Structure formats: C-alpha cells, structure tokens
Amino acid sequence: xxxxxxxxxxxxxxxxxxxxxxxxxxxxxxxxxxxxxxxxxxxxxxxxxxxxxxxxxxxxxxxxxxxxxxxxxxxxxxxxxxxxxxxxxxxxxxxxxxxxxxxxxxxxxxxxxxxxxxxxxxxxxxxxxxxxxxxxxxxxxxxxxxxxxxxxxxxxxxxxxxxxxxxxxxxxxxxxxxxxxxxxxxxxxxxxxxxxxxxxxxxxxxxxxxxxxxxxxxxxxxxxxxxxxxxxxxxxxxxxxxxxxxxxxxxx
Amino acid sequence: xxxxxxxxxxxxxxxxxxxxxxxxxxxxxxxxxxxxxxxxxxxxxxxxxxxxxxxxxxxxxxxxxxxxxxxxxxxxxxxxxxxxxxxxxxxxxxxxxxxxxxxxxxxxxxxxxxxxxxxxxxxxxxxxxxxxxxxxxxxxxxxxxxxxxxxxxxxxxxxxxxxxxxxxxxxxxxxxxxxxxxxxxxxxxxxxxxxxxxxxxxxxxxxxxxxxxxxxxxxxxxxxxxxxxxxxxxxxxxxxxxxxxxxxxxxxxxxxxxxxxxxxxxxxxx
Numbered sequence: 125x126x127x128x129x130x131x132x133x134x135x136x137x138x139x140x141x142x143x144x145x146x147x148x149x150x151x152x153x154x155x156x157x158x159x160x161x162x163x164x165x166x167x168x169x170x171x172x173x174x175x176x177x178x179x180x181x182x183x184x185x186x187x188x189x190x191x192x193x194x195x196x197x198x199x200x201x202x203x204x205x206x207x208x209x210x211x212x213x214x215x216x217x218x219x220x221x222x223x224x225x226x227x228x229x230x231x232x233x234x235x236x237x238x239x240x241x242x243x244x245x246x247x248x249x250x251x252x253x254x255x256x257x258x259x260x261x262x263x264x265x266x267x268x269x270x271x272x273x274x275x276x277x278x279x280x281x282x283x284x285x286x287x288x289x290x291x292x293x294x295x296x297x298x299x300x301x302x303x304x305x306x307x308x309x310x311x312x313x314x315x316x317x318x319x320x321x322x323x324x325x326x327x328x329x330x331x332x333x334x335x336x337x338x339x340x341x342x343x344x345x346x347x348x349x350x351x352x353x354x355x356x357x358x359x360x361x362x363x364x365x366x367x368x369x370x371x372x373x374x375x376x
Numbered sequence: 377x378x379x380x381x382x383x384x385x386x387x388x389x390x391x392x393x394x395x396x397x398x399x400x401x402x403x404x405x406x407x408x409x410x411x412x413x414x415x416x417x418x419x420x421x422x423x424x425x426x427x428x429x430x431x432x433x434x435x436x437x438x439x440x441x442x443x444x445x446x447x448x449x450x451x452x453x454x455x456x457x458x459x460x461x462x463x464x465x466x467x468x469x470x471x472x473x474x475x476x477x478x479x480x481x482x483x484x485x486x487x488x489x490x491x492x493x494x495x496x497x498x499x500x501x502x503x504x505x506x507x508x509x510x511x512x513x514x515x516x517x518x519x520x521x522x523x524x525x526x527x528x529x530x531x532x533x534x535x536x537x538x539x540x541x542x543x544x545x546x547x548x549x550x551x552x553x554x555x556x557x558x559x560x561x562x563x564x565x566x567x568x569x570x571x572x573x574x575x576x577x578x579x580x581x582x583x584x585x586x587x588x589x590x591x592x593x594x595x596x597x598x599x600x601x602x603x604x605x606x607x608x609x610x611x612x613x614x615x616x617x618x619x620x621x622x623x624x625x626x627x628x629x630x631x632x633x634x635x636x637x638x639x640x641x642x643x644x645x646x
Contacts, residue, residue: 155641181641187476191638212478223469226389228396233389240385241477243378249385285473350528 125167125200125293126186131159132183132194133349136222145353159195165292166323167316170336170357172368175344179329180219182346183295186327187217188373200292202294216286220279224231225270225372232266235288242289256284261310277300283311287318294318295324300335313338337364345371382479387494394491412506416498420516429571435531436602441512443596444568446503447527448588451534452559453496454489458538459552461488462630463545482627483538493531517602525605526594529612532619533587539626543633549642562588589612 133156139341139349156178163169171179184190186199188208188278196203202210224315225234236246244252257263264329265273279302286294294354299315316339329337336343337357345352352371357364394400416438433440462485465471498511507513515525541554565579566588572580583589594611597603607610 138640138642184472187472187474188470189638190641191635209478209480212476215476217472217476221469221471224467224473226393226470229389229392233392237385237389238473238477240381240388241479243381243478245377245381246384246388249381250520289478 125165126161126163126169126198126327128159128161128197128375129197130180130195131185131192132360133178133185133190134193145195154349156192157194159351159355160330161344163325163327163353165325166319167342168319168326168328168340170340171327171329171346172333172343172345172364174372176217176348178349179346180297183219183297183327183329184210184216186293187295188212189217195347197317206233207290213289215297216289216291217294218279218282218286218297220296224282225278227270230267230269231262231273231277233331234270234281234284236286241286252288253284256287259287259314260284260308276304276307279303280307280311283314290322292324293326296326296328298330298332299328300330300332302349308335315339331362333365333368343364347372379480379483382483383487383490385486387490390488390491394495394633395480407424407560409506410619411571411599412442412503412510415445416511425633429573432601433571433596436513436600438507438511439600440571440596441569442503442513443599444592446500447592447595448559448562448566448568448644449503450500451530451588452555452562453499454493454531455534455538455541455558456555457489458485459541459545461485463552464544475634481630483594485542485630489535489538497602516601517578518548519602519604520598522598522603522605522608523595524589526598526608526612526615529615529619530591531588533615533622536619536626537587539630540622542616543626543629546630546633546637558586562586565589567592584614587615587618590618600617 132154135153136204159178161169161181171182173179181190185192185204188204188211191205192367198204198207199211200214202208203212204211221352226237229237232250232253235256236249239249239300240254242245254263254266254303257266262277262280262284263279270278270281279299283296283299294315296315298309303311313336315326315328319376328336330338340357342354342356342366344354355361355364355367361367409636427435430437430440435451462471465474465488466486479487487524508515509534537554537558541552544554545552549644565572565575566586567583568588572583572589572593590611594603594608594615597608
C-alpha cells in the first residue's frame with residue numbers, strides 16, 4: 125500500500141533570483157535519506173524520532189505536498205510524482221497544525237467546503253461532514269465558529285477532515301498531541317477500528333512512544349533523516365521505549 | 377459535475393467569509409457613491425476643453441470616465457482575485473489542506489477568484505447604474521452584445537495575467553507586484569481618465585501593448601456609440617491575440633511555480 129525505495133529529500137538553497145527574497149536557507153539541508161519502507165494494507169505503522177528526524181517531510185512527500193529529491197515512493201500503487209492526482213483521491217492527511225481552517229466559519233462549514241473539493245454535491249457534503257463530525261465526537265460543536273474550538277477540538281477537526289473522502293491511506297502527524305488522555309484514547313480506538321474494520325492503512329508520526337506501542341503494529345525509528353530500525357510492536361519484544369533508547373540513547 | 381461542485385464549494389465558502397464582514401462590502405459601495413459624483417462634476421468643469429478628443433465617444437466626459445473607472449476597476453479586481461487566491465490560502469495556512477484534496481490547480485485558482493469577480497461585477501454595475509439613474513447617463517444606443525463579447529474576451533486575458541501574477545507571488549513569496557504595476561501603467565496609458573489620443577506618440581505606441589486600452593476603446597464605442605462586433609474587430613482581435621498568448625503562459629507559469637515551491641519546500645512549512 126505504501127512503498128518507498130531509497131527515498132531522499134534535500135532542501136537546497138534557492139537559486140537566483142529566488143534567493144533575493146526573504147530569508148532563505150544558506151546550506152543544503154538533508155531532510156531524508158535512503159528511506160525503504162513497505163507498509164501493507166490495513167496496517168497501522170508508526171514513525172518515531174526526535175525533532176528534525178524527517179517524519180513530517182516523509183508524510184508530506186507521501187501526501188504529494190513536497191517533491192522528493194531521490195528515489196521513489198508509491199502510495200496505493202501510484203507514484204508520488206507522476207500519480208499525484210490518484211494519490212490525493214485515496215489519501216487523507218491530518219497535520220495537527222492549528223492553522224489550516226477558516227476561523228470565521230463553523231466546523232461544519234469548514235468540512236462542507238473540503239468535502240466539496242472532493243467533488244461531493246452540497247447535499248452529500250453536508251451529510252458526509254455530519255457523519256465525520258459524529259465519528260470524531262464533535263457534532264455538538266458543528267455550528268460553532270472555529271474561534272470557539274479548543275486546540276484539541278481543532279486537532280480532532282483536522283482528523284475529521286482527513287476522513288471526509290473515506291481514504292484508503294491515512295497520514296497522521298502527531299494526531300493526539302493536544303488532546304486530553306480520554307480524547308487521545310478515543311482517537312486511538314478510532315484509528316485501530318479504521319484499520320481493522322475498513323482496512324485503512326495508517327501511517328502515524330508521533331513523539332508519543334506509548335501511543336505508538338498501543339496503536340501500531342510496527343514502528344520505524346528515524347533520526348537525521350534516516351530510518352535506523354523498524355521495530356515490531358508485539359508482546360514479548362520488550363518495551364518500545366527501552367528499545368528506542370537503546371537505538372538512539374534519548375527520549376523522542 | 378465534480379468541477380461544478382468544487383467551484384461551488386469555493387463560492388459558498390467565500391460568500392460565508394464575506395457575509396461575516398458585511399461592513400467591508402458596504403464601504404466599497406460607499407466609495408462608488410462618492411466617486412461617481414466627483415467624476416460628474418469634474419466632467420462639467422473640463423467638458424468644453426476636452427471635447428475634440430472626446431468626440432469619437434459622443435463628447436460627454438462623464439460618460440467617458442465612468443466607463444473607464446468602472447471597467448478598469450472590474451478587471452483590476454478580477455486580476456487581483458486570481459492572483460491572490462492561492463496566496464491567501466498560503467498565508468492562511470490552508471494551502472496544504474486544499475492541495476491535498478483531489479482538485480486540479482486550475483480549479484483552485486478559478487474557484488478562489490469567483491466570488492471576488494462577482495463582487496467586482498456588482499460594483500461595476502452600480503457605477504453604471506448611478507451614472508444612469510442619478511446623472512442621466514444615456515446608453516440608448518448601446519450595443520450590449522458587442523460590449524459583452526469584449527468583456528468576456530478581456531476576462532480571459534486578465535485571468536491569465538492573474539495566473540502569472542499568482543505564480544510570481546508563490547515563487548517570490550511577496551506581494552502582488554504585477555497587478556500593481558499593470559494597474560499603474562493602465563491608468564497612465566490605457567485611457568481610463570482621458571482618451572489615448574492626447575498621449576505623446578511613444579506613449580500611444582506603448583498603450584497598444586496594454587490589453588485594457590483595447591478593452592476600454594471597444595466598450596466605450598459599443599456602449600456610447602452602438603458600435604457592433606464588426607466595427608470593433610481590430611480591438612477584439614487584439615484582445616483575442618492577448619488571450620491566446622497569455623492563457624497557456626499563465627497556466628504553465630502557475631504549474632511551474634507550484635512545482636518549484638514543492639521542490640524547495642516553500643509551498644508549506646517543513
């Protein structure tokens with residue numbers, strides 16, 4: 125479902141005349157190197173690692189928002205460079221960023237807009253937006269403007285948006301970062317259910333090792349843009365945190 | 377139907393955003409209410425002196441200038457809407473959410489400009505309505521079909537210019553320079569406030585390379601003298617050539633800009 129071969133990304137300083145505008149990076153930044161992953165249909169796969177490890181860059185390449193510099197990546201059979209439109213039809217992305225919504229609109233108005241972008245009619249958009257709001261536990265807040273949403277609610281709304289198109293692949297960046305423990309548990313249960321019942325492939329970038337251990341079947345440990353190891357998260361393998369420390373010698 | 381639903385989603389979103397700040401729209405209308413009488417009294421002041429150059433348009437300066445202001449304002453606003461649509465998503469942090477949706481880039485650029493174009497069209501209509509109802513501007517001889525044809529071709533030209541401007545904004549991550557420059561040049565040489573015949577010879581030659589020159593010439597002759605499409609063929613042909621040249625250039629520029637931004641990681645944070 126997700127295959128990467130020697131995937132790499134280097135952010136280069138922009139050439140002239142692009143370099144004349146604003147603050148630019150002055151040196152090459154090696155964000156990803158030699159990433160080889162195979163993630164199966166219905167699998168929940170975690171990516172853990174310290175800040176700057178390349179987790180978000182990897183998700184955004186898979187979501188077709190950043191072009192890779194080297195190697196290939198295929199999502200649901202389509203190449204991230206040549207088959208971007210097909211990938212966007214089958215992928216849902218939740219970045220966990222607070223921006224990314226229209227704050228003067230209500231939660232349901234936001235979701236109806238993004239459902240419309242997926243080609244749904246106004247009536248279908250409204251129905252689907254209501255469904256995902258209910259799924260994510262935000263239906264009582266549907267008609268409130270986003271200014272009244274807490275950080276955690278906005279994060280859950282981001283997850284609801286990612287589910288609008290009934291994705292076959294779900295890319296989640298820190299999906300429970302701002303959630304209280306109960307809400308985080310609900311989201312984790314939802315993720316497990318999507319993978320088990322609907323065979324949705326889920327790729328989660330997270331700092332939370334407990335979450336990775338609880339939700340994921342396998343976890344890739346990343347540092348400095350490279351995958352150091354892919355660990356299986358099954359009973360008898362030992363605590364993920366201990367194995368993570370043994371690999372990187374630090375907390376994520 | 378998919379594209380229609382996508383475009384409708386943009387229109388509904390922008391209507392909802394605009395209706396949450398009705399005061400802005402009211403202020404824009406107030407500007408027209410004050411600008412129209414200003415032009416009327418200015419017209420009364422300079423009417424006798426300017427009449428030889430205004431004769432091809434019927435000799436009425438108020439009629440001449442209200443059409444210039446109304447339509448140059450419409451096309452500038454339309455170009456700015458095309459230029460700023462994608463930039464606004466970028467600044468608002470919603471661009472990645474929009475671009476990860478299965479919606480073609482051209483649909484995003486078009487959709488994000490539709491509401492602003494509609495508002496600009498309403499403002500243009502209000503200008504002409506104020507001129508007609510309050511200052512008894514006559515459109516009795518108007519050839520509406522010729523004027524509409526001119527407006528439609530010009531819309532294509534300015535949409536293409538808006539795409540080029542949008543590409544520059546995305547690449548350089550700066551303000552809308554092209555729209556500002558083109559608006560300034562247009563005011564100087566395109567005949568918004570005065571006929572191009574009063575310009576020096578070099579400026580008259582430059583004015584021929586500015587699309588708005590041909591647009592205003594054609595619309596004025598259609599609305600004030602009843603000129604038909606056959607009488608306006610030179611102006612409409614010039615606009616068609618601009619459209620044929622600029623439309624592919626605009627589309628390719630926008631695609632290249634997004635691709636460059638994805639390559640350098642400047643489309644979104646990383």
